Amino acid sequence: MKNLAQKVGETLAAKGMKLATAESCTGGWVAQAVTAVPGSSDWFDCGFVSYSNTAKQKMLGVDAEALNTSGAVSEPVVAQMAEGALRNSEADIAVAISGYAGPEGGSEDKPVGTVWLAWAITGHPTVTCLSFFTGDRDDIRLQAVEQALEGVMAYLPG
Template identity: 85%
Template sequence: MINLAQKVGEALSARGLKVATAESCTGGWVAQAVTSVAGSSEWFECGFVSYSNTAKQRMLGVEAEVLERSGAVSEPVVAQMAEGALRNSDADIAVAISGIAGPGGGSEDKPVGTVWLAWAIAGHPTVTCLSFFSGDRDAIRQQAVEQALEGVLAYLPR
């Protein structure tokens, strides 16, 4: 994962851009991965760990009615998380993650391993992705972190 975070750093540095994170189920793991890279202060702006719905509302501006209607693990919530991280920072791109890492908390509609990701890029439409990861709690969270970083690389403006 360090190699992937290093690639993200190189890509951001080459463009003079900064990234912010908005994390729920990963608990700051994306921020930890990128700050493991020496020199990340050049391209990492900040991270928001918003585990509770209240924190998502207060820190990132996620709308209460959207949380009520769609649930925390949903496309509209993760999009608002990414957009809130972008709005509340000096970053150029923000990545957000909300999911069910288990072992409990899953349902028929949203089983354990369900993870929504979003990337908000200044001046571009927000991109979202629904993934279904497998394994134990750590494996699900690790896969989400890797996909978050891969998405930053994929969606960076050229």
């Protein structure tokens, strides 16, 4: 994780870009991972931990209809979370995560381990990804954080 966060930071710094995060099930773990890297203030702007639906609406501008229709763990909601983080920060790229880390929660359609991620990049379409992780709560959250950082690397322009 430390090496991946370091690589993200080096790449963002080289491009003169900044990152923001919008996290639900990971509770700020992506922000913690990147701020553990010395010098991260050069390329990390801020993180939003929006665990409740109310926080998603107030902090990130997530639409109540999307929450009511699709649920917090859904493509439209995670896309709006990423776009809201980008809009409400000085960042050039934002990553968002919403999922069911367990041990409770989830449903037959969205079992524990279901995680939606999104990356919003200034001047580019928002990218989303549905993943199904396995293991206990910490395992699922760790896999989501790693995928979030890998996605930052994959979706950075140029």
